[in-house]
Amino acid sequence: MNPWPFIVAAYALTALGTIGLTLWSWVPMRRAEAEAAKLSERP
Amino acid sequence: MHVYANPARFLKIARPLTAWLGWTGAALILVALAYGLFAAPPERLQGESVRILYVHVPAAWLGMAGWTGIAVASLMQLVWRHPLAAVAGRALAVPGAVFAAICLATGSLWGRPTWGTYWEWDGRMTSMLVMFFLYLGYIALAGAEKEKGAEGRLTAIFGLVGAANLPIIHYSVTWWNTLHQGQSLSIIRGRSTIDASMLWPLLGAALGFSLLFGAVVLMRMRAELARNKVEARLKRLAAA
Numbered sequence: 627m628n629p630w631p632f633i634v635a636a637y638a639l640t641a642l643g644t645i646g647l648t649l650w651s652w653v654p655m656r657r658a659e660a661e662a663a664k665l666s667e668r669p
Numbered sequence: 670m671h672v673y674a675n676p677a678r679f680l681k682i683a684r685p686l687t688a689w690l691g692w693t694g695a696a697l698i699l700v701a702l703a704y705g706l707f708a709a710p711p712e713r714l715q716g717e718s719v720r721i722l723y724v725h726v727p728a729a730w731l732g733m734a735g736w737t738g739i740a741v742a743s744l745m746q747l748v749w750r751h752p753l754a755a756v757a758g759r760a761l762a763v764p765g766a767v768f769a770a771i772c773l774a775t776g777s778l779w780g781r782p783t784w785g786t787y788w789e790w791d792g793r794m795t796s797m798l799v800m801f802f803l804y805l806g807y808i809a810l811a812g813a814e815k816e817k818g819a820e821g822r823l824t825a826i827f828g829l830v831g832a833a834n835l836p837i838i839h840y841s842v843t844w845w846n847t848l849h850q851g852q853s854l855s856i857i858r859g860r861s862t863i864d865a866s867m868l869w870p871l872l873g874a875a876l877g878f879s880l881l882f883g884a885v886v887l888m889r890m891r892a893e894l895a896r897n898k899v900e901a902r903l904k905r906l907a908a909a
Contacts, residue, residue, distance in 0.1 A: 629718040629782040636775040637706065640724040644698075644881065647767045648691070651888040658895035665902045 676894050679753060683887045691884035697877030705870035712867065721779040723870055727878040728772035732800060733835060734879070735765020736828075738886075739807065740835075743828035746821065753890070755821040758828055759811045760889035764882055766804035773797060784848060792841030793849035796834060803831040 705723035712719035738761045746754035776794065777787040788794065811824045842851045853862045861868055 627782045629716060632778045632782050633706075633717060633720050636721040636724055636778040637702070639774050639778075640728065640771055643767055643771045644878070647764060647885055648881065648888075651764075651885045651892070655888045655892040655895070658892045658899065662895040662898045662902075665899055668906075 676753065680891065680894065683891055687884050687887040687891070690880045690887065694877045694880030694882075694884060697873055697880065699877075701870045701873030701877055705867075705874060709867055709870050715783055718779055718782050719867065721775055723874045725772060725775040725779055726871055727875040728768045728775060729797070730875055731878055731882050732765060732769030732772045732797065733838060734882070735761050735768060736800060736803070736831060736835060739765065739828040740832035743825035746825045747829070755825065756890050756893050757886070758821070758825065759815070760886045760893065762804055762808045762811060763889065764885045766801060766808065768878075768882070769797065769801040769804055773801060789848045791847040791849055792845040793838065793847055796838040796841050800831075800834050800838060803834060807831065 702723055706720055709720070709723075711717045739758050742754045742758035742761065745751040746758065773794075776797075780789070781787050807824065807827055810827055811821060814821045814824050841847060842849055863871065
């Protein structure tokens with residue numbers, strides 16, 4: 627059995643999961659911190 | 670640890686640390702996986718399939734490390750009432766669940782060309798699947814408790830009880846006669862049966878993914894702290 631399709635699938639899945647997780651954490655963090663900063667500027 | 674109980678003090682360290690961990694981790698992952706994919710030799714018995722282990726093993730470690738972190742945070746929340754412990758526990762759950770899922774999926778993809786099957790109900794695989802379901806339960810419970818405005822004590826107890834699965838995962842290959850291979854690397858004992866040409870990309874990838882995992886946890890903690898700040902500020906404004 628040719629293992630390369632399995633290797634490519636494993637690496638693609640890991641890349642997708644890791645990049646997705648990072649973006650899913652980074653975007654809400656940026657949004658929440660921007661909102662907090664905007665609110666603290668208000669008198 | 671109570672030095673960092675003050676969110677302002679914690680954020681002063683977390684902000685530069687997030688970027689450092691994230692970029693260093695990403696660079697290490699790229700180098701280690703490129704080496705593992707194109708330069709490391711095929712293994713004598715597994716052949717080319719061994720390359721899947723450079724992503725599977727770090728994912729398994731992080732799936733377990735995530736719950737170890739949850740257990741420590743739960744203990745700190747219940748015993749010392751550390752104000753950031755509940756935030757840390759919740760921040761660890763999603764990354765831990767994602768890496769447990771990656772571990773299960775890449776393990777299946779490794780199993781098909783190596784064992785001839787995607788799945789076998791053996792001790793290691795079943796206990797890892799149980800851990801993935803425990804993560805889902807923890808996430809649901811933490812969300813429900815936070816919505817109710819509760820302290821999260823029930824979630825912390827669940828985090829501690831769920832840690833009973835960690836030794837089961839670790840020793841499953843010793844306690845039962847499983848299809849999954851036994852331990853070939855022990856960091857605590859400093860023992861390895863893996864050849865250096867395969868060990869270094871494995872350790873590099875594990876370190877890289879661990880640093881990125883740390884960055885993601887910090888991002889999730891910062892997001893929750895900022896949301897708490899907004900909520901408190903809005904409450905104050907509404908009351909004024």
